[in-house]
Amino acid sequence: MTRLLEVQHAHKTFCTGAGARRRRVVALDDVSLSVGEGEIVALVGESGSGKSTLGRAVVGLERLDAGKAMFDAVEYAHMSERAMRKLRPQMHLVLQDPYQSLHPGMRVATAIAEPLEIAGTGNAKSPKVAAALEEVGLTPAGTFLDRYPHQLSGGQRQRVVLARALVGRPRLVVADEPTSMVDATLRAGIVALIRRLRDRFGIAFLVITHDLDMAAAVAEEVAVMQKGRLVECGPTPKVFAAPSDEYTRTLLKAAAEVGRLDVAD
Amino acid sequence: MSRRRSPGQVLGRVGLVLLALPALAAVFAPLVARHSPQRPSGRPLLKPSLGHPLGTDDLGVDIFSQLVYGSRISLAIGLGAAVLAIVVGVLVAVLAGWRRGWVETVLMRLTDVTLAFPFLPLVLVLAAFFGRGLLVTAIVIGAVSWARPARVLWAQVLKLREYPHVQAARAMGATGSRCIVRHILTRLIPVTSAQFVRVANAAIISEAALAFLGLGDPNHASWGMMLANASSNNALLTGAWKWWMVPPGLALTVVVLGFAFTGYASEEWADPRLASPTGRLRFLGRRRRRPAPAPQTAAGAPATGPILSVKDLVVHYDRHGPAVVKGVGFDAPRERVTALVGESGSGKSTIVLALLGLLPGDPLVKGGATFEGRKLLSAAAAARVRGRKIGFVTQAAMNALNPAYTIHFQVAEAAALTMPIGEARRRAGELLENVGLPAEDHGAYPHELSGGMRQRVVIAMALANRPDLLIADEPTTGLDLVTQASILKLLGDLKDQLGLTVLLITHDVQMVLRVADELVILQDGCVVEQGSVATVAADPQQEYTRRLLNTRLSPLAVKV
Numbered sequence: 001m002t003r004l005l006e007v008q009h010a011h012k013t014f015c016t017g018a019g020a021r022r023r024r025v026v027a028l029d030d031v032s033l034s035v036g037e038g039e040i041v042a043l044v045g046e047s048g049s050g051k052s053t054l055g056r057a058v059v060g061l062e063r064l065d066a067g068k069a070m071f072d073a074v075e076y077a078h079m080s081e082r083a084m085r086k087l088r089p090q091m092h093l094v095l096q097d098p099y100q101s102l103h104p105g106m107r108v109a110t111a112i113a114e115p116l117e118i119a120g121t122g123n124a125k126s127p128k129v130a131a132a133l134e135e136v137g138l139t140p141a142g143t144f145l146d147r148y149p150h151q152l153s154g155g156q157r158q159r160v161v162l163a164r165a166l167v168g169r170p171r172l173v174v175a176d177e178p179t180s181m182v183d184a185t186l187r188a189g190i191v192a193l194i195r196r197l198r199d200r201f202g203i204a205f206l207v208i209t210h211d212l213d214m215a216a217a218v219a220e221e222v223a224v225m226q227k228g229r230l231v232e233c234g235p236t237p238k239v240f241a242a243p244s245d246e247y248t249r250t251l252l253k254a255a256a257e258v259g260r261l262d263v264a265d
Numbered sequence: 266m267s268r269r270r271s272p273g274q275v276l277g278r279v280g281l282v283l284l285a286l287p288a289l290a291a292v293f294a295p296l297v298a299r300h301s302p303q304r305p306s307g308r309p310l311l312k313p314s315l316g317h318p319l320g321t322d323d324l325g326v327d328i329f330s331q332l333v334y335g336s337r338i339s340l341a342i343g344l345g346a347a348v349l350a351i352v353v354g355v356l357v358a359v360l361a362g363w364r365r366g367w368v369e370t371v372l373m374r375l376t377d378v379t380l381a382f383p384f385l386p387l388v389l390v391l392a393a394f395f396g397r398g399l400l401v402t403a404i405v406i407g408a409v410s411w412a413r414p415a416r417v418l419w420a421q422v423l424k425l426r427e428y429p430h431v432q433a434a435r436a437m438g439a440t441g442s443r444c445i446v447r448h449i450l451t452r453l454i455p456v457t458s459a460q461f462v463r464v465a466n467a468a469i470i471s472e473a474a475l476a477f478l479g480l481g482d483p484n485h486a487s488w489g490m491m492l493a494n495a496s497s498n499n500a501l502l503t504g505a506w507k508w509w510m511v512p513p514g515l516a517l518t519v520v521v522l523g524f525a526f527t528g529y530a531s532e533e534w535a536d537p538r539l540a541s542p543t544g545r546l547r548f549l550g551r552r553r554r555r556p557a558p559a560p561q562t563a564a565g566a567p568a569t570g571p572i573l574s575v576k577d578l579v580v581h582y583d584r585h586g587p588a589v590v591k592g593v594g595f596d597a598p599r600e601r602v603t604a605l606v607g608e609s610g611s612g613k614s615t616i617v618l619a620l621l622g623l624l625p626g627d628p629l630v631k632g633g634a635t636f637e638g639r640k641l642l643s644a645a646a647a648a649r650v651r652g653r654k655i656g657f658v659t660q661a662a663m664n665a666l667n668p669a670y671t672i673h674f675q676v677a678e679a680a681a682l683t684m685p686i687g688e689a690r691r692r693a694g695e696l697l698e699n700v701g702l703p704a705e706d707h708g709a710y711p712h713e714l715s716g717g718m719r720q721r722v723v724i725a726m727a728l729a730n731r732p733d734l735l736i737a738d739e740p741t742t743g744l745d746l747v748t749q750a751s752i753l754k755l756l757g758d759l760k761d762q763l764g765l766t767v768l769l770i771t772h773d774v775q776m777v778l779r780v781a782d783e784l785v786i787l788q789d790g791c792v793v794e795q796g797s798v799a800t801v802a803a804d805p806q807q808e809y810t811r812r813l814l815n816t817r818l819s820p821l822a823v824k825v
Binding site for chain 1: 428430432435436437439447448451452454609610715716741742743744746749750751753775776777778812813816818819820821
């Protein structure tokens with residue numbers, strides 16, 4: 001059975017520094033991961049664990065040194081940029097920083113319409129744009145369409161970014177730390193929204209986060225990365241209740257220390 | 266709604282008015298000037314009269330007409346050269362910055378070579394070689410001036426291409442040309458307009474210099490040519506300089522100043538964030554006045570009295586604007602961790618900036634604040650304790666370390682404020698050890714360290730002069746959970762080891778529950794609830810506090 005997204009034995013190495021300080025950083029070391037149609041998978045780990053690199057590789061912003069990436073059984077990790085363009089509308093990337101993810105000179109409607117314009121299926125005036133705003137809870141949509149990003153709060157901006165993610169009806173959204181830059185009180189709303197978009201449109205999500213409670217709340221499956229390797233992967237309740245890896249336990253302990261998770265006796 | 270203009274915008278308006286004079290003269294030259302600027306209209310070397318307001322030159326040509334028509338030449342050369350230089354500069358910058366690889370190497374080395382030539386001699390040689398026409402002059406100046414805009418814009422392109430919205434567009438499948446047109450060029454406009462003004466300015470001065478040196482177009486009397494003519498006719502000796510040299514000189518000054526002032530403001534004008542009035546409206550709306558501030562009571566002060574005490578603090582960002590902090594009072598008890606908690610826009614960072622005298626612009630701060638019993642709110646008082654008795658970890662400070670120096674050097678530099686440099690170096694090593702950075706990392710540069718390690722460096726810098734109070738604004742934002750836990754633990758340990766008082770600013774009350782002793786909950790610039798962590802967290806009185814406390818996303822519990 002093939003799943004929507006399958007990454008197999010992915011390898012990626014970066015070179016940093018120059019001269020004597022030059023060194024190689026292994027970002028992905030034999031990572032295999034899959035996301036089923038309409039499934040939410042959380043990818044957790046510390047910064048520098050390679051989880052963002054994996055997310056960027058999934059949407060084709062980063063090329064794997066070795067390994068396979070298959071979308072709907074089509075291998076695309078080594079496709080040409082031109083061939084890849086056909087696949088792109090089916091995937092979408094949501095980035096961490098809602099302040100930088102939107103062009104400051106583009107109105108909300110124009111920003112949301114971008115996937116439609118690229119695919120040639122609509123523009124800023126399409127009813128789809130207003131509908132997408134309503135979907136993410138920015139109502140009435142008419143009052144938001146003509147605003148600039150700086151006229152919105154951080155939480156509203158992240159909703160606009162999610163509206164842009166769903167407007168082209170992709171089958172997979174990679175969300176890189178979607179809640180790390182919004183107020184703690186707004187995180188629950190973003191989590192609920194991601195689940196709702198999945199339920200309504202069957203969009204699969206790969207949610208990259210360091211927040212373990214976010215992972216627990218949003219995902220059916222959790223994958224844990226450490227230093228470029230996938231150390232644990234499984235259904236969320238199982239990983240949280242009985243982590244098999246020492247590193248997963250460290251992460252859970254840290255989450256409890258900063259009050260994100262309850263401590264059971 | 267009164268909106269004060271920034272000094273830059275005022276200058277920009279002055280610049281536009283200055284530019285309007287020569288622009289109007291250029292457009293309406295035939296109406297303003299009654300004589301031809303080329304053919305004689307009277308006897309040579311006449312003094313100013315009604316018929317010839319500025320007299321005539323050695324051939325009997327009216328000088329006033331030359332002055333008026335000269336504005337056409339100056340503006341045409343300035344704008345022509347600037348258009349050429351900017352078009353070439355933008356093309357080079359975008360091609361080099363977007364394509365990278367050998368294209369970048371070739372184009373940027375070419376830019377470096379062009380930049381390395383001395384400007385005026387190069388223009389002189391080219392002008393002498395290609396002839397003396399106006400168009401040739403504009404092209405020569407433009408062809409020499411593109412390199413600096415190219416270099417400046419190239420740096421912008423390199424930065425912009427990594428911006429999340431550009432990355433997101435690429436991930437959506439946007440072609441390179443779409444990314445460039447929609448995402449890069451639109452964001453280059455502010456810098457480009459400033460560069461345009463700069464090149465236009467330089468071009469006008471260069472043309473005057475060329476004409477003065479005899480390389481101008483003899484068929485068109487430009488201002489530089491007028492100066493050259495006057496000079497060769499000994500205007501300085503005969504007294505004719507008053508009407509023959511001063512007016513073109515003044516005209517050049519007006520145009521150059523006009524362009525320079527406009528250049529200051531053009532960056533602001535081209536940025537929608539600064540141009541749109543509704544941005545300000547939201548700013549007002551978010552800080553609407555709340556019906557009744559909740560009663561405030563000082564938390565049980567220890568016997569020695571609080572180290573920092575704030576009473577009825579009111580802050581306006583500017584004198585005519587609304588209050589952002591509306592009568593806040595709280596104490597920071599000695600050797601405790603006090604957390605100032607609120608959502609973004611609640612005024613928590615503003616309070617700290619006001620206490621430390623670091624608010625930007627011309628703020629209005631009322632109320633009282635004492636540190637160790639002494640008044641704090643004046644800029645001078647704050648400057649005395651800031652960095653000495655009060656250590657401050659600013660928001661996202663870990664990204665603001667100087668990339669050119671090692672962390673040890675930067676901590677030593679902070680310590681050198683109150684001690685000799687040798688001692689400061691020793692202290693820096695000690696401090697870095699204190700915050701958990703092993704000796705082998707002390708020689709590292711900031712980019713070689715992780716976010717958590719850089720945050721430790723920043724905390725070490727704040728501790729350099731043995732402060733009694735450490736203020737940390739969102740010290741864990743942007744760090745992952747494991748690092749967040751370790752930074753919070755570090756703050757708690759420092760409090761215990763050094764007898765430090767900590768004032769912690771955060772939007773996430775859950776996160777600080779373990780480390781904080783006192784909580785001050787802020788909403789819309791007012792304190793809604795305060796007290797010890799035990800009382801507030803166990804039995805919150807306000808709905809807002811309950812909401813802040815209830816940010817946990819999952820009911821899952823872990824065994825530790």
